[in-house]
Amino acid sequence: MLPDSARSTRARPTVLLAVAAILLVGRVAAGVYEARRQASARGLVTWRTHGSAEVIVADAGKPILYDFSASWCGPCQRMEREVFANPEAAALINATFVAVRVADEDQSAAAAALRAHHRIDSLPTLIVDRGKGEPRRMEGYAGRRQLLKFLKRTTEPDPPPEAPRSSLNQ
Amino acid sequence: MTFAALRGLVVVTWRERLLKPLVGGLCLVVALSQITTARLTGELQDPVLLLTLLIAGGSVGRDVTSGVLPLLFTRPLVRSHYVFAKWIAVGTAAAVLSVVTLVAEAVLLARAGQGLAGGEIVDAIVKSMTTAFGISSVLVLFSVLASGFADVLIWVGLNTLPLIAHKVIPQRMAEEWQAFLNPSLDWAATVGPPASLFQPVSYLSTVALCLALAAIAINRKELSYASG
Numbered sequence: 001m002l003p004d005s006a007r008s009t010r011a012r013p014t015v016l017l018a019v020a021a022i023l024l025v026g027r028v029a030a031g032v033y034e035a036r037r038q039a040s041a042r043g044l045v046t047w048r049t050h051g052s053a054e055v056i057v058a059d060a061g062k063p064i065l066y067d068f069s070a071s072w073c074g075p076c077q078r079m080e081r082e083v084f085a086n087p088e089a090a091a092l093i094n095a096t097f098v099a100v101r102v103a104d105e106d107q108s109a110a111a112a113a114l115r116a117h118h119r120i121d122s123l124p125t126l127i128v129d130r131g132k133g134e135p136r137r138m139e140g141y142a143g144r145r146q147l148l149k150f151l152k153r154t155t156e157p158d159p160p161p162e163a164p165r166s167s168l169n170q
Numbered sequence: 171m172t173f174a175a176l177r178g179l180v181v182v183t184w185r186e187r188l189l190k191p192l193v194g195g196l197c198l199v200v201a202l203s204q205i206t207t208a209r210l211t212g213e214l215q216d217p218v219l220l221l222t223l224l225i226a227g228g229s230v231g232r233d234v235t236s237g238v239l240p241l242l243f244t245r246p247l248v249r250s251h252y253v254f255a256k257w258i259a260v261g262t263a264a265a266v267l268s269v270v271t272l273v274a275e276a277v278l279l280a281r282a283g284q285g286l287a288g289g290e291i292v293d294a295i296v297k298s299m300t301t302a303f304g305i306s307s308v309l310v311l312f313s314v315l316a317s318g319f320a321d322v323l324i325w326v327g328l329n330t331l332p333l334i335a336h337k338v339i340p341q342r343m344a345e346e347w348q349a350f351l352n353p354s355l356d357w358a359a360t361v362g363p364p365a366s367l368f369q370p371v372s373y374l375s376t377v378a379l380c381l382a383l384a385a386i387a388i389n390r391k392e393l394s395y396a397s398g
Binding site: 009010012013016017019020023024026027031033072074077078082086143145149 | 213243246247248249250289290293297332337344345348356358359364366367368371372374375378379381382385386389
């Protein structure tokens with residue numbers, strides 16, 4: 001490398017510009033490739049309509065996984081790509097839950113009632129309703145690992161209720 | 171630029187940023203509050219966003235308003251190297267402080283019997299480090315274009331734009347916009363399965379583009395003692 005005094009202080013960062021240009025082209029190419037791959041991976045999770053879910057849950061004995069999301073919501077679409085289009089995650093969801101998607105675009109009375117019942121005020125929100133006890137919820141999307149951890153936790157039994165404090169003191 | 175000159179610029183920036191009582195104190199408050207939240211929730215809380223904004227905000231703009239930059243450029247210093255040194259300095263400071271906070275959280279959780287899986291901790295550390303260097307590159311670009319701490323205001327304003335105009339801006343474009351302003355790498359999603367090439371290429375592309383644009387902008391900047 002030339003000493004600073006021997007070159008212009010406003011030297012153009014040619015290598016950096018070339019790397020930035022190559023990466024920009026690579027970004028577009030990788031984006032197009034992965035969009036095509038994801039399109040073929042759609043449908044890995046078997047989504048039910050909310051009207052039919054209760055019937056199925058009674059048969060299967062599985063908890064219901066509600067996905068409150070929207071097509072305009074960026075984190076919802078990231079979750080779709082990284083979790084629901086992932087074969088391993090989709091297999092876990094299909095085996096463990098009855099998956100029900102409630103899209104923001106669905107303005108039916110049943111969808112509105114579900115949103116009100118589960119007090120949905122942000123997207124995405126995942127609710128696991130096991131039919132007994134308080135439904136478990138996860139608001140926002142913090143990455144695939146966090147989401148899978150949440151789903152696995154929901155399948156564990158509730159911790160036993162704490163003994164009354166007065167009896168412990170005696 | 172010699173290694174000694176680069177190191178000198180980096181060390182001066184660290185001193186200038188971290189030894190300011192206000193910035194240092196706020197960084198400490200952010201780190202401690204995240205550690206407390208982690209202890210209460212049992213989950214790792216990443217302080218990287220606030221720490222990066224505190225440390226990287228005004229990295230170049232402050233040098234312009236304080237009159238340091240015209241003085242510095244009287245020396246035979248390649249301007250793009252100055253930008254690169256600023257990015258290295260603020261990126262490493264934010265990354266190191268964030269990682270130290272995350273490790274402290276992990277240790278405290280483990281001692282409380284809420285130990286996390288090793289993979290989860292590695293994911294959090296990789297994401298934190300890449301976010302620190304990613305957002306720093308964006309802020310350095312804005313800081314070359316605007317004086318003082320205006321870079322942080324521009325960053326916040328541009329981040330809120332898709333939220334305000336989500337009915338007008340196509341969803342995919344809004345996602346790319348957010349990814350450009352907040353470059354980070356989700357290690358679990360990158361290694362898959364299926365492995366994602368888009369994630370690392372997109373991240374590196376944003377960082378390289380921001381640094382290249384910052385270098386071009388600073389080369390075109392005319393400075394005087396009245397610049398600020």
